Amino acid sequence: MKFGVVVFPGSNCDHDAFHALGAVLHQPVEFLWHQSEQVSGFDAIILPGGFSYGDYLRTGAIARFSPVMRAVEKFARSGGLVLGICNGFQILCEAGLLPGVLQRNAGMRFVCRQVHIRVETTDTPFTAMAKPGQVLQIPIAHGDGNYFCDEATLADLERHRQIVFRYTTPEGREDAAANPNGSLANIAGVCNREHNVVGLMPHPERAVEAALGSDDGLVIFRSLIESLTRRASVSA
Amino acid sequence: MLDTEIKVTLELAAEHGLSAEEYARIQKILGRDPNFTELGIFSVMWSEHCSYKSSKVHLRRLPTRGPQVLQGPGENAGVVDIGDGLTAAFKMESHNHPSYVEPFQGAATGVGGILRDIFTMGARPIAVLDSLRFGPIGSGTTDEETVARNRRIVDGVVRGIAHYGNCFGVPTVGGEVQFEAGYSANPLVNVLALGIAKKEDLFFAKARGAGNPVIYVGAKTGRDGIHGASLLASAEFTEESQQKRPNVQVGDPFMEKLLLEACLEAMQTGAVVAIQDMGAAGLTSSSCEMASRGGLGIEIELARVPQREPGMTPYEMMLSESQERMLLVAERGREQEVLRVFAKWGLDAVEIGRVTEDGLVRVLHHGKIAAEIPAHPLAEEGPVYQRPLAAPAPVANERLVEFGAAGADLTDNFRKLLAAPAIASKHWIWEQYDYMVRTNTLEGPGAGDAAVVRVKGTKRALALASDGNGRWSRLDPFVGAQLAVTEAARNVACSGAKPWAATNCLNFGSPEKPEVMWQFSRAIDGIAAACIALEIPITGGNVSFYNETLGRSIDPTPVLGVLGIMEDASRALGMAFRAEGDVILLLDGLASAETSRREFSSSEYARTIHGIVAGAPPAVNLSAEKKLIAALVALAGEGKLQSAHDVSDGGLAVTLAESCFASDGLSARVSLAGKEPDEAALFGERGARAVVSVTSENLAAVRRIAAQYELAVLEIGRVSRGEFRIELNGRIAISSDTPSLADAWNGALEKLLSTNRLGKTE
Numbered sequence: 001m002k003f004g005v006v007v008f009p010g011s012n013c014d015h016d017a018f019h020a021l022g023a024v025l026h027q028p029v030e031f032l033w034h035q036s037e038q039v040s041g042f043d044a045i046i047l048p049g050g051f052s053y054g055d056y057l058r059t060g061a062i063a064r065f066s067p068v069m070r071a072v073e074k075f076a077r078s079g080g081l082v083l084g085i086c087n088g089f090q091i092l093c094e095a096g097l098l099p100g101v102l103q104r105n106a107g108m109r110f111v112c113r114q115v116h117i118r119v120e121t122t123d124t125p126f127t128a129m130a131k132p133g134q135v136l137q138i139p140i141a142h143g144d145g146n147y148f149c150d151e152a153t154l155a156d157l158e159r160h161r162q163i164v165f166r167y168t169t170p171e172g173r174e175d176a177a178a179n180p181n182g183s184l185a186n187i188a189g190v191c192n193r194e195h196n197v198v199g200l201m202p203h204p205e206r207a208v209e210a211a212l213g214s215d216d217g218l219v220i221f222r223s224l225i226e227s228l229t230r231r232a233s234v235s236a
Numbered sequence: 237m238l239d240t241e242i243k244v245t246l247e248l249a250a251e252h253g254l255s256a257e258e259y260a261r262i263q264k265i266l267g268r269d270p271n272f273t274e275l276g277i278f279s280v281m282w283s284e285h286c287s288y289k290s291s292k293v294h295l296r297r298l299p300t301r302g303p304q305v306l307q308g309p310g311e312n313a314g315v316v317d318i319g320d321g322l323t324a325a326f327k328m329e330s331h332n333h334p335s336y337v338e339p340f341q342g343a344a345t346g347v348g349g350i351l352r353d354i355f356t357m358g359a360r361p362i363a364v365l366d367s368l369r370f371g372p373i374g375s376g377t378t379d380e381e382t383v384a385r386n387r388r389i390v391d392g393v394v395r396g397i398a399h400y401g402n403c404f405g406v407p408t409v410g411g412e413v414q415f416e417a418g419y420s421a422n423p424l425v426n427v428l429a430l431g432i433a434k435k436e437d438l439f440f441a442k443a444r445g446a447g448n449p450v451i452y453v454g455a456k457t458g459r460d461g462i463h464g465a466s467l468l469a470s471a472e473f474t475e476e477s478q479q480k481r482p483n484v485q486v487g488d489p490f491m492e493k494l495l496l497e498a499c500l501e502a503m504q505t506g507a508v509v510a511i512q513d514m515g516a517a518g519l520t521s522s523s524c525e526m527a528s529r530g531g532l533g534i535e536i537e538l539a540r541v542p543q544r545e546p547g548m549t550p551y552e553m554m555l556s557e558s559q560e561r562m563l564l565v566a567e568r569g570r571e572q573e574v575l576r577v578f579a580k581w582g583l584d585a586v587e588i589g590r591v592t593e594d595g596l597v598r599v600l601h602h603g604k605i606a607a608e609i610p611a612h613p614l615a616e617e618g619p620v621y622q623r624p625l626a627a628p629a630p631v632a633n634e635r636l637v638e639f640g641a642a643g644a645d646l647t648d649n650f651r652k653l654l655a656a657p658a659i660a661s662k663h664w665i666w667e668q669y670d671y672m673v674r675t676n677t678l679e680g681p682g683a684g685d686a687a688v689v690r691v692k693g694t695k696r697a698l699a700l701a702s703d704g705n706g707r708w709s710r711l712d713p714f715v716g717a718q719l720a721v722t723e724a725a726r727n728v729a730c731s732g733a734k735p736w737a738a739t740n741c742l743n744f745g746s747p748e749k750p751e752v753m754w755q756f757s758r759a760i761d762g763i764a765a766a767c768i769a770l771e772i773p774i775t776g777g778n779v780s781f782y783n784e785t786l787g788r789s790i791d792p793t794p795v796l797g798v799l800g801i802m803e804d805a806s807r808a809l810g811m812a813f814r815a816e817g818d819v820i821l822l823l824d825g826l827a828s829a830e831t832s833r834r835e836f837s838s839s840e841y842a843r844t845i846h847g848i849v850a851g852a853p854p855a856v857n858l859s860a861e862k863k864l865i866a867a868l869v870a871l872a873g874e875g876k877l878q879s880a881h882d883v884s885d886g887g888l889a890v891t892l893a894e895s896c897f898a899s900d901g902l903s904a905r906v907s908l909a910g911k912e913p914d915e916a917a918l919f920g921e922r923g924a925r926a927v928v929s930v931t932s933e934n935l936a937a938v939r940r941i942a943a944q945y946e947l948a949v950l951e952i953g954r955v956s957r958g959e960f961r962i963e964l965n966g967r968i969a970i971s972s973d974t975p976s977l978a979d980a981w982n983g984a985l986e987k988l989l990s991t992n993r994l995g996k997t998e
Contacts, residue, residue, distance in 0.1 A: 009494055009581065012405025012493065050405060054491075055490075111668070112672065141672060212675060212678065
C-alpha cells in the first residue's frame, strides 16, 4: 500500500498530509511532482491544500492542466482512490472529477478556524469507519470555499448520496451560523458518482493529533487505509 | 539621456538625502566625483534604513551574547541553539511607511521581506507574528474621516499579511494590535518571523573564493520600489507622500514560495557558497554586503540581469526593490547543480558576475563600467552619528485620574473596557490568517499569552511573544522599553517556555530631533537593563526612524519579540480555565506594591473610562519579574498548572475575564482584599503578576514551588459556571453573566471593522 501526495508549485499543505500519513499513521507515502506523467505504483492519491501555481487565474484552474492531473484523472476513472483537500478539492472540481465549483467565501475574507462537519454518508472509502451522522471537529483555512452547483446537480448529488460532509453546529444541527463560507446547502465535501473521489474544504490532515486541537480527522484516513487493505485482500 | 551624462552635484546629492559632509566622504572614498549610478548606490547604502547611522552608537549597549547565541546582530537574522542539533533563526522588521502609502502591498511585502531574511539563513520559516499599531477606529474618537481612513488601513494591512503569509504557507500564529491617536498618519507594521535549520545547514551572506560565479535568482527586476529604503523609510512624511505610491513594491507570495523551496534545495547540493536576499536597496545591498563581509569584491554585468521591462538604466536596476529576488555565490565548476534546481522550480537563475579579489564592487552595463566602488568603505564605513539628545520638558499641570469612592459597582465600566479596541478580542483579525498550516501550532492566536509551535522530530516546542506600549514609552521611554521586555518575557513564561533570546523593532520619529534621539537612547538603556537582568540576549532587529507625518512623531514604540524554549511540548500552557472547581491563584512577584494615581493614569482603563493618558507607566521591578518568570517555567515544567495568563492591559479583572472567554463556557468567582483604591485593584496594570488555575490536588505543590522562588501566592477564587463575579473587600465590584461580557469583548472589533467598501456593516 502506498500513498502519493501531489506537489504542485505553490502547494503548501503537502508536508502536512505527508506528516499525517507517514509520521502519525505510519503509512508508506511519497511526494508526486506535478510534472509526473504517471502515478503507477500508488494506491491512493492526495491532492493537498495550498495555492497551486499561485491560483492567480481562479483556484485550481491552472493545476488541472498539469501533467500529473492527466495521470490522476486516468487513475480516478479506473476506480483509484483520490482525496482532494482544500485546494485539492478546488482542483478536482476544475478538472471535472467532482461536480460543482468553489467560489469566494460569502464574507469575502479568508477564514481560518475550527468548524464542525457532519458525515452525511458512510458509503465512501473515506468515511466507511465513521458513524452515520457523526460530527467531526476539523479546521478550515480558505478564501474560496463557498460550494455552489445548479439545482439539477444538487438534486443529483442528493439522489446518489454524493454529499459527504455538511457544516453543522457541534451538536450536528445544520444552520446558517454553522456555515463558515456560504456554501450551498452547507456542503463541506462531496464525492463523484462512483464514490472513489472525495473532495472537502476542511483539513483532516490538520486534525490527526489531539495536541493540535482535534484528532477527528483520523477517521477519514483510517477509513481510507481500511478500504485499501480490503481492496488488497480482495485482489489477492 | 544616459545616467553617466547626468552631472552629479551637491544639489543632486541633497535630493538623494545625502548631506554635504556625506558627499565629501564619498568623494574621498572614490578619490573623484561619483557618477549618477554611484551616487544612487551610496544614497541607499548610507540611508538611515540600511546604514543605522544614527542608531549604531546606541545599539552597541544592547547585550548580544550568550552561550545559546550562534549568530548575533549583523546577519540576515539572529540564530540560537535550540538543542538536538537544531537552531532557530528569527528576526523582526518594520514596513511602516509602505503600509501607510499602500496598506495591502506594504504589509504583504513586509511579510515577504522578513521571510526571505529567514530562509536566506538556510532555515525554513515556521511561524510569523505581527505587531500592529493603528490610529483610533472607534466612532467619536477623532474626526470621522480619520476614523474611516484608519479602518481602511487596518483592513488593507490585515488582508496584505493574510494574502502573503497564507499563500506562502507559513502560519501567522500571534502578535498584538494597539490603537492610538499618534499612529493615524503613521501606522506600524512590524513582522517577526521564525525559522528552523539544522546547525550544519546554516548559511551566511559572506562571499568566498575569487572567481566563483555570482548568480541572480527569482523574479525579474522592474522599476518598482526604486528608492524605497532611502525615500520611503528614511524620511518623514509630508502631504505629498501619497505620490510615493510608485515607490512601494508589489509582492508575489507564490514566487516567494518557489524561491523558498528552490533555495533550500539548492543549499542542499553543497554547491552554494553564500546567499543574500535582495531586500531594501536590492541588487546594491546584496552585492555590496556579500563582498564586504567576505573581504572581497564582486563584478556584475547588468545586461545579464533578468528585466521586466526594456530600457532600464544601471541606476534603476541597482536601486530597484522588486521583490522575491536573491543573489548567491556558487562554487565554480558546480554552478550547473544550482541552476538545475532553480530550473526545476521554474525560476530565472542567471550567472551575472563573479567574485573578485580587488575588493571593489564593479557594475558593468554592456561591458562598460557603470559604477566602481570599494565594497568595504561603502558597506561598513558609512557615516556614524552621535546625534544630540534632549529630554523633553516635563508636562505641567497634567490631569490625573481621580479614584472613585470605594464599594461602587464597576460592572458597566468593566463592560466598556472589554469592548475597547485595545482589549477586545482580535479574532476578526487572526481568523483571516492561516495560523495552523505546517501542523505545529500548539497554542495559536488568542489561546495563550504566547504562541507555541512544536519542533517536529523533537520533544521541544518554541514560544513567541511580542510586546511594546507606545503610550508608556512616551511617558517614560526607559520604563516603557523595560516593560516591553518584561511583558514579552512574562508572556513566554506563561506558556511554559523559558525566555531564550530576543529580537526588536524600534519605531521612532526623526533622529534629527534631539527629543526623539533622547527617547531612543533611553529606550535602548531600558531594553539593555531588562535584558541583562532577565538574561535574554538580543540577537538582532531593526530600527525604523522617521515615523512622523507633517512634523509630528509617533509615540516612541520599541517592540520586543521574545523567543522561548520548552523541553516538553506536551506541557504547553494556554490561558483558558480548564475545569470547574479549579483554584484560581494570583502569583505576585511584588505583593507589597500598589498602583499609584500617576501610574493608574496611564492605564487602558484611564484612557477608556476617563479619557486620560498621563502620569507614568507602572514602575518595573526586574528582580520580581525574574522570580515570577522562573517560577512559571518551573511550575509549567512540572505540569502543575491548568492555565496561566499574565496581568497586563486592563489589569486583573480583564485577565480573569479572558481566561473565562478562552475556556469552554467556564466562569470565575473571585474575592480580593487590599488597601488599593477599587479601580486600581481591579484595573491597575502593575507587572510581575500572573493568574494561574490549579487543581486542588496540585495546590500544595504549587505553593511549595512558588515559595522556592520567594513568590507570593494568593488564593483569590475558583473556576465556576454561570456568573462572573469579583468581590472586593467583601463587596461586589463586578457581577454579570459571562456570555454577555464575552459578547461585548468578542464582537467589538468586528462591529467597527466589518464594513464593506460602501461603509455599510455587512
